Amino acid sequence: MSESRITSHRPQRRHSVRHLLDDTDEALRRGARPGAVVWPTGFDLLDSTLNGGLRSGELVLLGGTEGSGKTTLAVQMIRNAVAAGRTAVIFSFEHEAQTVVQRLLGLEAAHAAEASDQPVSTAADVHAFRSVFEAEDPHRAGLGEALGRLAYGRAALSMMDAYAERLHIHSSNSQTTIEEIAGTVAQIAEEAGEPPVVLVDYLQKVPRPGVQEDEITRVTIVTESLKDLAMELQCPVVAITAADRDSLGSGHRMRTKDLRGSSALAYEADVVLILSSKEHIVSREHLVYDLGAVKIYRRWSVITVEKNRHGTGSMELEVQKNFEHGRFYPKVRVVAERLIEERVFTT
Numbered sequence: 001m002s003e004s005r006i007t008s009h010r011p012q013r014r015h016s017v018r019h020l021l022d023d024t025d026e027a028l029r030r031g032a033r034p035g036a037v038v039w040p041t042g043f044d045l046l047d048s049t050l051n052g053g054l055r056s057g058e059l060v061l062l063g064g065t066e067g068s069g070k071t072t073l074a075v076q077m078i079r080n081a082v083a084a085g086r087t088a089v090i091f092s093f094e095h096e097a098q099t100v101v102q103r104l105l106g107l108e109a110a111h112a113a114e115a116s117d118q119p120v121s122t123a124a125d126v127h128a129f130r131s132v133f134e135a136e137d138p139h140r141a142g143l144g145e146a147l148g149r150l151a152y153g154r155a156a157l158s159m160m161d162a163y164a165e166r167l168h169i170h171s172s173n174s175q176t177t178i179e180e181i182a183g184t185v186a187q188i189a190e191e192a193g194e195p196p197v198v199l200v201d202y203l204q205k206v207p208r209p210g211v212q213e214d215e216i217t218r219v220t221i222v223t224e225s226l227k228d229l230a231m232e233l234q235c236p237v238v239a240i241t242a243a244d245r246d247s248l249g250s251g252h253r254m255r256t257k258d259l260r261g262s263s264a265l266a267y268e269a270d271v272v273l274i275l276s277s278k279e280h281i282v283s284r285e286h287l288v289y290d291l292g293a294v295k296i297y298r299r300w301s302v303i304t305v306e307k308n309r310h311g312t313g314s315m316e317l318e319v320q321k322n323f324e325h326g327r328f329y330p331k332v333r334v335v336a337e338r339l340i341e342e343r344v345f346t347t
Ligand SMILES: Nc1ncnc2c1ncn2[C@@H]1O[C@H](COP(=O)(O)OP(=O)(O)OP(=O)(O)O)[C@@H](O)[C@H]1O
Pocket: 064, 065, 066, 067, 068, 069, 070, 071, 072, 073, 094, 126, 127, 323, 324, 325
């Protein structure tokens, strides 16, 4: 791709191995990391599968069917990165910035309840936080007071306060080009003194205004550009990726090939995660003798690690949904049941 899509300057691209060794030596002596920087996702088993988490220079695609929890999972990974002291930016083409904030408050309230050994159900949920953002407050006492009236609302706010400065949300739209994304990431990196982890929600929405081209070409160029951005600005880029409707008819389990738009998606990505609701992909033998099992499977999502360039290979992991609180429960486990290639149920 042309340089101008990502950076206006021309970085030095040719280095002797001598230079690379000397650079590494110098970084080690300074106490800096010479290689890729890793941002844990905060989901332990996923991190060990990815050999530590998200890496600088990597493009991670997160696909899944509509409503499977892609935004929830990605925002939670970003939240875990900023809660651990890192910087992040979300390019939100799908949700208003305030919607993301309301979900984060729900997540923090759930964490606060858990930290006090109370059931998650006792914490205010995303709907309750939304109502604070949407109603006029007769007391006119401000956000702290209003949230203080919700269970774990004040604790949620103070947990968010700890990282609120480091988490940026870009309200993206049909004019938010790849150049603007790159410029914003570069600016945040400069201000923060370190590259941010970047979330694009979602890839097929990144426009190329004024260019006449089909979706395959556009998705190819956007995907290549996001990979370039990750490499040039030394950050991980997580891009949510829509499913191809045509290949998602009844009786089909989503795979990398079903991501919408281009084979470049699979080639360019370093990691591909596909999110599915467990009840759709568990093998029939686990259902026939126990119809009640469907209810249990419905509460779980499967994260299939389909491509894993620097990690330990492919893996089928599962996480329990807690969408009312804008999150998944933090514990990840390996799927014990056999999963199918073809879908058993459609909703
Ligand atoms: N306040 C809430 N309470 C309960 N469930 C919710 C709430 N808000 C959203 N959900 C559900 O949580 C699920 C996950 O939402 P999320 O936005 O993460 O999905 P997604 O895979 O990104 O969806 P899409 O493809 O539509 O963008 C959806 O099925 C949605 O209906």
